Amino acid sequence: MLREEIVKVLREKGPMTSTELMEYLMAQGLEVKPLEFREVLAEMVRKGEVEKFPVYEEKKFKFRLPQRA
Numbered sequence: 001m002l003r004e005e006i007v008k009v010l011r012e013k014g015p016m017t018s019t020e021l022m023e024y025l026m027a028q029g030l031e032v033k034p035l036e037f038r039e040v041l042a043e044m045v046r047k048g049e050v051e052k053f054p055v056y057e058e059k060k061f062k063f064r065l066p067q068r069a
Contacts, residue, residue, distance in 0.1 A: 002025075002030075002032070002036070002037065002040050003040060003044060003049070005025055005028075005030060006021065006025075006040070006041065006044065006050065007049070007050075007065065009021060009024055009025065010050065010063065010064055010065050011065060014064065015053075015062040015063065015064040016062060016063060017060050017061065017062055017063070018037075018038065018041060018061070018063065021041075021063060022034065022037050025037075041063065045063070048066060049066070050063050050064070050065065050066070051063065051064050051065070051066050051067065
């Protein structure tokens, strides 16, 4: 369920930091445990379901759905 919610939010809102993403999910009423959230997000990155990319101006990493060529 958490995976589907992450994909849904990134599809609707576009690229977000992990903190922004977790806070948004919590604001939507989803009960999110920080450790579980980080593990799921990391696994999604490893599997290619989500891309992690640097935003140098903000000195942060953001996450987005994979860009199709």
